[in-house]
Amino acid sequence: MRHHWFIGDIHGCYESLRRLEDKLGRASERAGADPYFVSVGDLVDRGPDSAAVVRHFREGSAAGTHTAILGNHEEMMLRCIHSAVPEVFGDAGLSRWVATGELYRSGSPRQTWLSDAEFQMLGRLMWLSQGGNPTLASFGIDPHSPARWLLPEDDLDWLNQLPVVFECDSAVATHALVTAELLEYLIIADQAEGSMSVDLRDAVSRALWLRSLPNAPPDERVHVSGHTPLSRVRRYESRRLVRVDTGCYLGWRLSAWSPELDRVISVKGPS
Numbered sequence: 001m002r003h004h005w006f007i008g009d010i011h012g013c014y015e016s017l018r019r020l021e022d023k024l025g026r027a028s029e030r031a032g033a034d035p036y037f038v039s040v041g042d043l044v045d046r047g048p049d050s051a052a053v054v055r056h057f058r059e060g061s062a063a064g065t066h067t068a069i070l071g072n073h074e075e076m077m078l079r080c081i082h083s084a085v086p087e088v089f090g091d092a093g094l095s096r097w098v099a100t101g102e103l104y105r106s107g108s109p110r111q112t113w114l115s116d117a118e119f120q121m122l123g124r125l126m127w128l129s130q131g132g133n134p135t136l137a138s139f140g141i142d143p144h145s146p147a148r149w150l151l152p153e154d155d156l157d158w159l160n161q162l163p164v165v166f167e168c169d170s171a172v173a174t175h176a177l178v179t180a181e182l183l184e185y186l187i188i189a190d191q192a193e194g195s196m197s198v199d200l201r202d203a204v205s206r207a208l209w210l211r212s213l214p215n216a217p218p219d220e221r222v223h224v225s226g227h228t229p230l231s232r233v234r235r236y237e238s239r240r241l242v243r244v245d246t247g248c249y250l251g252w253r254l255s256a257w258s259p260e261l262d263r264v265i266s267v268k269g270p271s
Helices: 014-030 050-063 072-084 101-105 116-138 153-160 180-191 198-209
Strands: 002-007 034-039 066-068 171-173 222-225 234-236 241-243 253-258 263-268
Touching: 002 014, 002 171, 014 034, 014 050, 014 253, 014 263, 034 050, 050 066, 050 116, 050 153, 072 116, 072 153, 072 198, 101 198, 180 198
Parallel strands: 002 034, 034 066, 171 222, 222 241
Antiparallel strands: 002 253, 234 241, 253 263
């Protein structure tokens, strides 16, 4: 038997993550189950050790104990690294969930104000100012030298394949909040092949950034999300929604919720 533990935004808080996983493992063990750790996105940025968090989830993914979905901070990170050193993505190129170039710019009012180089620089500055700086430093990389933004190949490849949606029998997760209609569209898109389109770009952007409460998912499963720090894990019964980001990097809590146990477990964030 397996317990899924949906973990809120970790943001580089590795020590808090390990303490939380110890508690989650003991809770599942007492119930005769194996824990399975699911990050709802934002493994990186802001906290002290994003590199260790990424490595931990990558190794856990290979071992079959962990998985993660794309958060807005991973998306910003991948786009900015691609804009600086696209060759490091090899023949496979950048993830299909990350819009670049004209597709990324289209729909933004800034596209008429800024040149291509200025728009690209704006994206880098936004990421660095929202936590990218300590992330690069945790990998031993100078944030001020974009030509040297060379993440370890294994870590970059793993981040580049993160999906936008995670599904299990009892729950479905996206990083931010999406309507039932958009969630259904993203699930279908995840199972299909093809490159990014304007419609898909807009749907992915909403799944990474929206904070408005949606309607219930299209089936009986619970919709789990992070993205917005709350003082405690919140459950909205009528919407079948659970929000699990409890502001770990702010020094609040790192929390997880299991649909099989319908239980929340938390640890204190870094002081």
